[in-house]
Amino acid sequence: MSVAAPAPDLMPIRRALVSVSDKTGLEELARALYDHGIALLSTGGxxxxxxxxxxxxxxxxxxxxxxEMLDGRVKTLHPAxxxxxLGLRGNPTHESAMEAHGIAPIDLVVVNLYPFESTVAKGAGFADCVENVDIGGPALIRAAAKNHxxxxxxxxxEDYAPLLADLKAHDGRVGLALRRTLAARAFARTAAYDGAISRWFADQTxxxxxxHFIAAGRLKQTLRYGENPHQQAAFYVHGLAxxxxxxxxxVQGKALSYNNLNDTDAAFELVSEFSDPAVALIKHANPCGVAVADSLHAAYERALACDPVSAFGGIVAVNRALDRTAAEAITRIFTEVVxxxxxxxxxxxxxxxxxxLRLLVTGVMPDPETPGLTVRSVAGGMLVQTRDNGRVTEADLRVVTRRAPTAAELADLLLAFRVCKHVKSNAIVYVKDGATVGIGAGQMSRVDSARIAARKAADAAEAAGLAExxxxxxxxxxxxxFPFADGLTAAVEAGATAVIQPGGSVRDEEVIAAADAAGLAMVFTGMRHFRH
Structure with a gap:
């Protein structure tokens, strides 16, 4: 294996290969390179x-x-x-071989890849997606990055401007620092590209x-810090967002923080669960109020009533275009993101x-039933799972008590279970007339979650001047x-009349008996919604 000589700081650019799928800025780049006396090689379009x-x-x-042959599949895959x-400059063996075979050095490679990610995102068929897998482009990029x-x-x-600035500053030469930076970006780009292809193929098969699982994304925003000021953070997005x-x-507002992004994602995913006008208020990735109503304004007021103290400084997500009335209600208290x-x-x-106040608009709502993956890091690895897109309908429910729920109770039960899916475990959610009225999240004991939810409901009632x-x-x-009947007993003490839960405990009969003794209706879903 040949060993390259130490890299000089400045290297002249005399010949460039330019072959791009994305032609943004191409004309200006070509003119600037030519003005520096650089000979241009190129392909096709x-x-x-x-x-x-x-x-x-x-x-x-x-x-x-x-x-060029085979419909352009073979054009740059050539020793010349x-x-x-790849030829090592200053290496006598390489230089003599290049001279013997008439191979001219190429000092700059400007290549971007076939639009595989966007082709998949547009829903193209299998053959079209495969045709947009670039072969020559990654080979050129990796060769140039290796010989940086x-x-x-x-x-x-986006890197044309720094390239041209370096050429201008150094009279047609490029510095080693920029070459290394661009090489690092090049390897990251081909890795992300191959990762997108491999994930798509895995889905197809x-x-x-x-x-091998590859998680990759493009930098969208460097964040001031992470969850805490001593942590560095950035926001990456992938092509199939x-x-x-x-x-x-x-639309407006100061830059989003790490915690803003995390909480806003949780809020928008929750509110996408509903087809009627809906509002979700989120604080620290947990809902503190959710409601559906005939209008966003009504839904917001009812969601806020669940826990107005926690809602201060939180995130608001809605599933309809906002109007003046809803906006005026939202801005009555301090809100971080809408x-x-x-x-x-x-x-x-x-x-x-x-x-x-940060206002974000998405154009469309996500489909809660669309499959996808979630990725979480652990020491030395990643946990990857399919996204929780499970949905329980009335047809999935099994009545296990002597009393069946009323139609009104049934509608609230389904809403409550849908909200539960977005509350950190252990999760307990009380709902009345289409709105949450008490939420208990993230406790080590389910009975504690039930009690906390009831206590917060009592605090909200007192603040609103309600009798109960x-x-x-x-x-x-x-x-x-419910692993024991005590969690259900706490719900009975809070005044609940009907219960929805997955079932499946060895003590189910004990819990059912407690529900019957209290005159509650209870249904089992057969589906769990842990969210850690």
Whole structure:
């Protein structure tokens, strides 16, 4: 194996290979390179675009003496190209071999890849997706990145400006620091590209646990810090972004933080569960109020009533375009972020008066039943699972008590269980008339969650001047089975009249007997919704 000489700081660019799928900024780049006296090689549509701009360019087929063939699949895979990129400058063996075979050095490679990710995102068929798997592009990029001691590689139009600035500052030469930075970006780009292809192929073949799993994304935002000020953080998105914080447009407000992004994602996923106008209020990734109603304004007021103390400084998500009335209600208290599919001009004018409030619009709502993956890091690895897109309908329920729920109770039970799915385990949710009235989240004991939810409902009732908490006459949902009857007893004490839970405990009969003794209706779902 040949060993390269130490990389010099500045390397001149005399010949460049430019072959891009994304032609953003191509004309300006080609002109600037030509003005620096750099000879241009190119292929197909890129060469035609450069020539149309009036910039001299040599077709790769003329350079190699070998025509493009197989519908353009074979064009740059040639020793005259790869030898010109990979040859070690200053290495006598390499230089003599290049001279003997008439291989001219290539000092700059500007390549971006076939749009595989966007082709998949558009729902293209299998054959079209495979046709958009780039072969020559990654080979050129990796070759140039490997030989970055002498060769500069650019894979993104965003890097044209720093390249041209370096060329101008160094009289047609590029510094080692930039070459190394661009090489690192190049390897990351090909890794992300291959990762997208491998994940897509795994989906196509039904391989739920492929031998290698690659998580990759593009930097969208460098964050001030992570969960705490001493932690560094950044926000990455991938090409198949689900509608939400990754795809949203920020209309106004200061930059989003790590915690803002995490909480906003939780809020938007929750509110997407409902087809009627719905509002979800989130604090520290847990809902503190959820409601459905005939309008967003009514839903917001009812969601806020669940826990107005916790809602202060929280996140608001809605599943309809915001109007003035809803916006005015939301801005009555301090809110960090509002996320919606859209907001009309009147709503935007209301929010504009709150300069620090972040308003995000997504255009569409995510489909709660769409499959996908969630990834969580652990020391030395990753936990990967399919997203919890399970949904329980009336047909899935099994009545296990002597009394069946009424129609009104049944509607609230289904809503409560749907909210439970988005509450940290152990989760208990009380619902009355289409709105949460008490939420207990993240406790080590399920009975503690039931008691906390009831206590918070009592606090909210006292603050509102009500004679009794709204848990009186409410229904209650549990994200997992009651291991003992004490959790259900706490719900009875809070005033619940009906219960929804997965069932499956060895003490189910004990819990059912307690429900019957209290006159409760209880249904089993057969589906658990842990959220850790």
């Amino acid at each position: 890129t060469a035609r675009a450069i020539a149309a701009a009036g910039v001299p360019v040599t077709e790769v087929s003329d350079h190699t003496g070998f025509p 190209i790869h030898g010109g990129i 001691a002498a060769v500069t590689v650019v894979t993104d139009p 039904g391989d739920a646990t492929p031998r 689900r509608p939400g914080v990754a795809s949203a447009r920020q 996320i919606a599919p859209d907001a009309d001009d009147h709503a935007r004018a209301v929010f504009a008066a709150k300069k620090n 908490p709204l848990t009186r006459g409410a229904v209650v949902a549990s994200d997992a089975f």
